Amino acid sequence: MSDETRSHARGSEGLSPTLELTVELMCRESVTPADGGCQKLIGDRLQRLGFEVEAMRFGEVDNLWACRGSGTPRFVFAGHTDVVPTGPLSEWSSDPFSPVVRGNYLYGRGAADMKGSLAAMVVAVERFVHRHPNQRGSLGFLLTSDEEGPAVDGTVRIVAALQARNWEITWCLVGEPSSSERIGDVARNGRRGSLNGTLTVRGVQGHVAYAEQVVNPIHLACAALDELVRSRWDEGTGDFPPTSFQISNINAGTGATNVVPGSLVAQFNFRYSAALTHTEIIDRVENAFRSRGLDFGLEWSHSGVPFVTPGGELIDAVLAAVEDVTGQGCTLSTSGGTSDGRFIRPTGAEVVELGPINATIHQIDERVTLEELDVLTDIYESILVRLLS
Secondary structure (H helix, E strand, C coil), rough: CCCHHHHHHHHCCEEEHHHHHHHHHHCCCECHHHHHHHHHHHHHHHHHHCCCEEEEEEEEEEEEEEEEEECCEEEEEEEEECECCCCCHHHHHCCCCCEEEEECCCEEEHHHHHHHHHHHHHHHHHHHHHHCCCCCCCCEEEEEEECCCCCCHHHHHHHHHHHHCCCCEEEEECCCCEECCCCCCEEEECEEEEEEEECCCCCCCCCCCCCCHHHHHHHHHHHHHHHHHHHCCCCCCCCCCCCCCEEEEEEEEECCCCCCCCCEEEEEEEECCCCHHHHHHHHHEEEEEHCCCCEEEEEEEEEEEECCCCHHHHHHHHHHHHHHHHHCCCEECCCCCCCHHHHHHHCCCHHHHHHHHCCCCCCCCCCHHHHHHHHHHHHHHHHHHHHHH
16 A cells, blocks of 8 residues: 555544555456456455355356355345456556545545445455354355456356355345445446347448449448437336447448448447347347348347346345435435346345445546445445344
8 A cells, every 4th residue: 555545544543444455455456357366365354254265266257255154044245356447547647556545535446346345345244243243144255357347257157156056145235336426325226138239231342432333331320320329219117217229339441531331330239128128129120220221230249137126125224224324315226237236136136236436437547435435334234234133
């Protein structure tokens, strides 16, 4: 930890334990699928609390499963130690893997997504075990280094291993950065589905001056894509906001101003509600291009179906803990991106996501406030007390 961080973070009682652990984790460069030693650091601390710790490596992905206690109910903290790439280092105000405190903020990659959450989980559990050494049921940690990547050899593989052992999760709290304006103001009790498409529209390349000799795939694709952009896909449901469609990439052209390209490639994503199925979306999209007589191809990648925890003891505990710690309410939401909760909820577990403010996640100069790390720790501990003491 840098001297600058220490000088700003030191209070009357010394460094915040959550801040100190967050910094230790952030110093470990762990761009997907690397873990950078984060799981060992966490595992060593959990072992000292009486957890049985098991490393699970699949392919290039490091995973960790840790459990303390036995029987039901079974509470699991879930999260990821991997982070997204930094982007241009020249645009950061400081080294993204040398976390530093400036003012009331901790800066660095992973501060909000989600090494701050992981630190808060560990410190909350340390406090809880110290005060409640004879917890009821089981307390677990499920960690992966494959959440920000393909998500093929991470949480989904751990869940399958647990199911093979007949180890069923009762409650799972995922540390994704759910908060909006203040810590705990929003918790995710579900997520929309996610469907990715890669479109190729084929034309005929040629000179721009001879329109009769070319077929411009850009012109052809734009009309169909505009139709998709303007479409109202559904009205959402009681649990989910409406389906959204976003184009993320379009590539065409040779780089010359006097050449019509022979093809166009576009990538897009649907975040869809339970009012639609992914197959219905695929049919509508393909019909939009087919009806125009385009020479096209579409490749699809379906990365998650909608899931929701409509109610239950975990939601009650989360709402009560936020109210108790912050004195303010918490709103449930299913908006935002995907999370590994999509692999856990289908097992029957109640799943809620609660973590730091998400305003700077995946951005240059990602950051969290010092206060929210400690408040989040208090909320996590309060949830444990309500469910396992």
